[in-house]
Amino acid sequence: MTKSRFNPWTWLWVTVATLYFFVPLWGTFDFSMRMKRGAFTFLAYEKVFADPKFLDSFRYSATMGVITVIVSIMLFVPTIYWIHLKLPRLRPVVELLTLLPFIIPVIVLVFGLIRTFSRPPFRMTQTEFTTDILITAGYVILSMPFMFRAVDVGMRAIDVRTLTEAAQSLGAGWLRVLFSVIFPNLRVAILSGSLITFATVVGELILADFLVRPALGPYMIVVGGGKAYEPAALGILSFGLTWICLGIIQLVSRGDVRLQPIGR
Amino acid sequence: MLASLWNYLGVLPFFAFIIAFLIFPATNLFAGAFQDAKGNFTLVNIQGLFSPYILKAYRTSLEVSLITSVSGGVLGFFVAYAITMGAAPRWVRSSLLTFSGLAANFGGVPLAFAFIATMGRTGFVTAILKSICYSAADASQVCPFDPYKAGFSLYSTVGLAVTYTYFQFPLMVLVITPAIEGLKREWREAAENLGASAWQYWWLIGFPVLLPSILGATLLLFGSAFGAYATAQALTGGSILLVTIVIGQQIRGDVLGDTNLGYALALGMVVVMAFCIALYALLDRRASRWLRR
Numbered sequence: 217m218t219k220s221r222f223n224p225w226t227w228l229w230v231t232v233a234t235l236y237f238f239v240p241l242w243g244t245f246d247f248s249m250r251m252k253r254g255a256f257t258f259l260a261y262e263k264v265f266a267d268p269k270f271l272d273s274f275r276y277s278a279t280m281g282v283i284t285v286i287v288s289i290m291l292f293v294p295t296i297y298w299i300h301l302k303l304p305r306l307r308p309v310v311e312l313l314t315l316l317p318f319i320i321p322v323i324v325l326v327f328g329l330i331r332t333f334s335r336p337p338f339r340m341t342q343t344e345f346t347t348d349i350l351i352t353a354g355y356v357i358l359s360m361p362f363m364f365r366a367v368d369v370g371m372r373a374i375d376v377r378t379l380t381e382a383a384q385s386l387g388a389g390w391l392r393v394l395f396s397v398i399f400p401n402l403r404v405a406i407l408s409g410s411l412i413t414f415a416t417v418v419g420e421l422i423l424a425d426f427l428v429r430p431a432l433g434p435y436m437i438v439v440g441g442g443k444a445y446e447p448a449a450l451g452i453l454s455f456g457l458t459w460i461c462l463g464i465i466q467l468v469s470r471g472d473v474r475l476q477p478i479g480r
Numbered sequence: 481m482l483a484s485l486w487n488y489l490g491v492l493p494f495f496a497f498i499i500a501f502l503i504f505p506a507t508n509l510f511a512g513a514f515q516d517a518k519g520n521f522t523l524v525n526i527q528g529l530f531s532p533y534i535l536k537a538y539r540t541s542l543e544v545s546l547i548t549s550v551s552g553g554v555l556g557f558f559v560a561y562a563i564t565m566g567a568a569p570r571w572v573r574s575s576l577l578t579f580s581g582l583a584a585n586f587g588g589v590p591l592a593f594a595f596i597a598t599m600g601r602t603g604f605v606t607a608i609l610k611s612i613c614y615s616a617a618d619a620s621q622v623c624p625f626d627p628y629k630a631g632f633s634l635y636s637t638v639g640l641a642v643t644y645t646y647f648q649f650p651l652m653v654l655v656i657t658p659a660i661e662g663l664k665r666e667w668r669e670a671a672e673n674l675g676a677s678a679w680q681y682w683w684l685i686g687f688p689v690l691l692p693s694i695l696g697a698t699l700l701l702f703g704s705a706f707g708a709y710a711t712a713q714a715l716t717g718g719s720i721l722l723v724t725i726v727i728g729q730q731i732r733g734d735v736l737g738d739t740n741l742g743y744a745l746a747l748g749m750v751v752v753m754a755f756c757i758a759l760y761a762l763l764d765r766r767a768s769r770w771l772r773r
Contacts, residue, residue, distance in 0.1 A: 228562075239598065320502070357498075357501055
């Protein structure tokens with residue numbers, strides 16, 4: 217390594233980037249603390265947590281997040297495992313399919329889901345339960361690129377064939393191979409995929425808004441329309457939640473969050 | 481033969497799911513773009529896309545996407561360059577990359593709230609800029625940096641662009657850093673040995689090698705802004721008519737007065753996105769010819 221010398225351009229750009237990152241964060245935090253005139257208090261946060269609608273919508277979003285994570289894992293891990301083991305030629309096709317959500321914006325997806333499933337013969341938007349099934353499907357689609365990529369990278373790092381053959385020669389059946397051998401070896405990959413899926417679902421607005429479900433996103437829009445300080449507090453809170461999820465990923469997988477997010 | 485069919489059965493749930501909840505709804509929507517109210521084939525809806533109202537929505541969307549992909553792209557490139565080529569210490573580099581990973585994933589309603597609290601009418605930065613005042617000769621207070629008096633508004637296209645840049649430039653940093661890292665030291669040394677100036681090295685070697693990566697990354701940024709809905713909706717309450725916002729209003733209450741025209745609008749959006757992503761993939765492949773390590 218050459219000895220680093222002071223380069224004013226380097227420091228200019230580093231400073232600009234740092235300011236762009238932190239001024240809005242600090243500004244939001246400062247704003248959220250000014251609810252009481254002339255004082256610096258957590259009053260806005262207290263108001264947020266005292267609002268039963270906040271707790272309800274957070275509970276709904278978190279529940280949907282967990283359900284989405286479970287469905288995604290159940291759907292993608294066996295599929296990717298099977299592709300690596302038996303159908304490697306199919307991998308490019310499947311990868312391309314999982315990237316489709318980058319091309320089809322969420323607003324278009326929800327438009328298609330509503331046009332297709334709200335009318336006969338499906339009529340899925342008529343009861344809350346079937347709407348929740350529909351919205352879960354939408355969430356799984358949204359987070360598919362992240363889950364697929366995380367699990368695919370993890371699967372490539374282990375020797376699927378050898379592990380499977382070893383387990384089978386010891387008398388394990390397919391389910392046993394999957395749950396006792398493959399899943400434990402993919403812990404980190406599945407955790408990364410799950411966290412980013414969870415963060416995506418909890419912060420999601422469009423699906424919940426247009427399918428009229430009581431999630432956090434639509435709740436925040438309502439608060440944003442009528443209040444001044446609570447939105448800033450909510451901004452900091454959801455910022456914190458997203459960053460905790462992504463921070464854990466960076467910790468466990470030494471940082472590779474390199475896809476553009478979906479659903480802004 | 482039977483065994484291979486059996487193998488395909490293993491991926492059946494995945495394909496069934498994708499077809500049911502992605503392919504089928506999407507094609508169903510696009511089919512609607514080529515139908516009239518009675519379900520007969522027609523091109524009227526595609527023609528309808530060229531009405532002034534819809535063209536204006538596309539123009540606004542293209543404008544915002546173009547501005548933010550260029551501003552975010554330029555800023556992101558220089559930041560990436562500074563942390564790879566510039567002599568930034570290792571901890572600066574790794575913490576900026578980490579924050580880019582986090583900020584590029586930040587968007588939607590919370591981002592809008594953050595910018596309202598920061599640059600809105602009563603926001604944190606607005607208040608600071610407003611308070612920089614001096615007394616003029618006639619004893620009146622002059623505040624030269626009041627952004628809202630100078631014509632800035634967060635709830636405008638410019639404000640939207642400033643907000644989008646928050647996730648755009650970190651995305652550029654993430655995408656372009658590996659490309660800049662791929663520039664081989666030997667190329668620079670070879671050029672210098674042959675008597676090239678720094679400028680010649682950049683103009684004749686560095687820039688041409690990086691160009692596909694830069695263009696590709698900019699397209700990715702463009703697509704990321706073009707498909708965005710939630711940030712704009714939360715920031716402006718839907719007063720800036722982007723294509724995504726118009727589609728949203730169409731879903732809610734048929735503002736176009738023609739359901740099938742709404743489907744055509746969505747189709748047009750996907751065509752633009754597909755074009756961006758396909759071109760990105762092409763450029764990315766071209767870039768990897770030089771930057772393979």
